[in-house]
Amino acid sequence: MLLPGSVTDKFQGTFPQVLAAVSGTISAISDGMQYGWTSPTIPILLSEDSPWEVTASQAEWLESILMIGACCGLPATMYLVDKIGRKKSLLIAMVITLLAWIVMAVAPRIEYVFVARFCAGMAGDMAFVAAPMYVAEVADQKIRGFLSSLIYVMMLTGILIVYCVAPFVPMWVPCLLGVLINSIGLTIFPFQPDxxxxxxxxxxxxxxxxxxxxxxxxxxxxxxxxxxxxxxxxxxxEKGRFQDLFLVPSNRKALIIMVMLNSSQHMSSISVMLMNLHSILAEAGSFYVAAHTGAIIFSATMFASAMTASLAIDNFGRRFLLCTSGLFAGVSLLTIAIYFTIKNSGVDISKVSWLPLFMVILYAASFKFGIGLVPVVMTAELFPAKVKAFGMTLSDLCYVGFSVISLQIYHVLRHAFGIQVPFYLFACSCFCTVIFTLCYIPETKGRTLEEIQMILKNEFKSKYTDGDAKLDDGNKDGYKNEAYVP
Incomplete structure (x- = not known):
C-alpha cells in the first residue's frame, strides 16, 4: 500500500501523467515570456536603439493589448475546450503563440507587434483554461495538485527567462526562445493521451x-x-446551461470560491508589484538596486516559492497554503503601508530604508506560496464537467478583469490620498482571503473530482475522519474508495 507521505511512493508509476502535464503546459513558459516581455523591452523601444518607431502611448498599449486579447479570446475558449477538447485546444494555442513570436521577430513596424501580442493573449487565455482542465482530468488525485500547479511554475519560468535575457541581447533572441519552447511542446504533446x-x-x-x-x-x-x-x-x-452556474447551488458555490480567489490574486497587489516595483522602491527611498537586478530577484523569489508550494500542495493541502500565504502577504503589505505612512508624516526613517525591499521580497515569496498558485489548481477541481468550460472561462474573466481594476485602484488612491492607502487596502484583501478560506472553501486535497462535487453538494461522507486520502487495503486497483451519502 502506498502512503501519501512518501514522495517516492507518491510519484511511483506516474511518469506518463507527469510527461503529459509537462508537455501540455510547457507553452506557459512562452506565455510568461509574453507577459513579462514589456518590462525589459519598453525602455529599449523608447531609446534611440529601438528597432521600430514607438511613441510613449504605443509603448503603454503594448502591455494592455495582451490582456485585451485574453478578454476577446474568452468566447472562443469557452466553445473550443468542449467542442474539440482540452488537448486540441492546447495544441491550437501553441501554434498561435509560436506564430506570434515569429511575427514579433521579423516585424517591420510596431503595428505588427500589436497584432502578434493580441493573438498571443487569445492563445494564452485558451491555454490557461484548457491546461488546468486537461491536467486535472489526467492526473491521479495524489499528485493532481502538484501537476495542476505546473502551469504557474512554467509561467514564472518564462518571466524569469525574459527578465534575464531581454535586457542584454538583440530583440529577436527572446522571440527565438519562444519559438523553440512552443516547438518542443508541439513535438511531444500530440503523442500524449487525451x-x-x-x-x-x-x-x-x-x-x-x-x-x-x-x-x-x-x-x-x-x-x-x-x-x-x-x-x-x-x-x-444534470443541466449544462450557462445559467446553471448561478442556479445550481453546488455550481454557485464553486463559482463564488473561484471569483473570490481570482479577484484576491490581483487585489493582493501582484499586478501592481510587477508593473510598478521600481517606482515603489524609489519612493520608499530604498538603497539602489539596478532595475533589471531587482526584477530578476523578485521573479526568482516567486519562482522558488511556487516550486516549493507545488511540491507541498498535495501534502499540506490547499487551505493551509492559502491561509499561510494570505497571512504573510498581508503582513508584508501592511508593513509597507505603515512605512509609507510614517515616512510621509516627516519622520526620518533612513535607518530602516531597507525594510520596503525586504518586505517586497517577502511578499513575492508568500504570495506565490498560496494565493498566487492555489486558484489555478482549484479552478479545474471545483466545476463539474457539464459546466466546467463556462465556470473556468468566467473565472478567467474575473482574473483578467481584476488585474485592470487593481491597477486603477492603485493609481487613483495613490494620487488622491498617498501611496500608503492602496497598500492598506491590498493588505486588508489578503486578510479577508484568509477569513474566506477558513469559512467557505473546502479542502480538496486527495479527493477525486467526483468526490469534490459531492462535497460541494454536501452529499459526501468519508469513511475516514482525519481528512487524509487513504487507500483501501482491499482495493486492488490502488484507487481510493469512499462512501457516498445520497
Whole structure:
C-alpha cells in the first residue's frame, strides 16, 4: 500500500501523467515570456536603439493589448475546450503563440507587434483554461495538485527567462526562445493521451479506457474507470446551461470560491508589484538596486516559492497554503503601508530604508506560496464537467478583469490620498482571503473530482475522519474508495 507521505511512493508509476502535464503546459513558459516581455523591452523601444518607431502611448498599449486579447479570446475558449477538447485546444494555442513570436521577430513596424501580442493573449487565455482542465482530468488525485500547479511554475519560468535575457541581447533572441519552447511542446504533446473524462463525455469508452491505461501504467484500471463513468453519467444527467452556474447551488458555490480567489490574486497587489516595483522602491527611498537586478530577484523569489508550494500542495493541502500565504502577504503589505505612512508624516526613517525591499521580497515569496498558485489548481477541481468550460472561462474573466481594476485602484488612491492607502487596502484583501478560506472553501486535497462535487453538494461522507486520502487495503486497483451519502 502506498502512503501519501512518501514522495517516492507518491510519484511511483506516474511518469506518463507527469510527461503529459509537462508537455501540455510547457507553452506557459512562452506565455510568461509574453507577459513579462514589456518590462525589459519598453525602455529599449523608447531609446534611440529601438528597432521600430514607438511613441510613449504605443509603448503603454503594448502591455494592455495582451490582456485585451485574453478578454476577446474568452468566447472562443469557452466553445473550443468542449467542442474539440482540452488537448486540441492546447495544441491550437501553441501554434498561435509560436506564430506570434515569429511575427514579433521579423516585424517591420510596431503595428505588427500589436497584432502578434493580441493573438498571443487569445492563445494564452485558451491555454490557461484548457491546461488546468486537461491536467486535472489526467492526473491521479495524489499528485493532481502538484501537476495542476505546473502551469504557474512554467509561467514564472518564462518571466524569469525574459527578465534575464531581454535586457542584454538583440530583440529577436527572446522571440527565438519562444519559438523553440512552443516547438518542443508541439513535438511531444500530440503523442500524449487525451483526457479520459473528455473521451467518456463524448461517448468514446474504448479510447478513454486505453488513455487511462497509458496514464496509469497498468492494465487493471476497472475500478477507476467505473468511477469516472459513473461520474460522467451523473454529470450528463444534470443541466449544462450557462445559467446553471448561478442556479445550481453546488455550481454557485464553486463559482463564488473561484471569483473570490481570482479577484484576491490581483487585489493582493501582484499586478501592481510587477508593473510598478521600481517606482515603489524609489519612493520608499530604498538603497539602489539596478532595475533589471531587482526584477530578476523578485521573479526568482516567486519562482522558488511556487516550486516549493507545488511540491507541498498535495501534502499540506490547499487551505493551509492559502491561509499561510494570505497571512504573510498581508503582513508584508501592511508593513509597507505603515512605512509609507510614517515616512510621509516627516519622520526620518533612513535607518530602516531597507525594510520596503525586504518586505517586497517577502511578499513575492508568500504570495506565490498560496494565493498566487492555489486558484489555478482549484479552478479545474471545483466545476463539474457539464459546466466546467463556462465556470473556468468566467473565472478567467474575473482574473483578467481584476488585474485592470487593481491597477486603477492603485493609481487613483495613490494620487488622491498617498501611496500608503492602496497598500492598506491590498493588505486588508489578503486578510479577508484568509477569513474566506477558513469559512467557505473546502479542502480538496486527495479527493477525486467526483468526490469534490459531492462535497460541494454536501452529499459526501468519508469513511475516514482525519481528512487524509487513504487507500483501501482491499482495493486492488490502488484507487481510493469512499462512501457516498445520497
Amino acid at each position: 483526457s479520459p473524462y473528455y473521451l467518456l463525455y463524448n461517448n468514446k469508452p474504448d479510447e478513454a479506457k486505453e488513455a487511462l491505461k497509458k496514464l496509469r501504467k497498468r492494465d487493471n484500471i476497472d475500478g477507476e474507470f467505473l468511477d469516472i463513468s459513473a461520474a460522467i453519467e451523473r454529470q450528463k444527467s
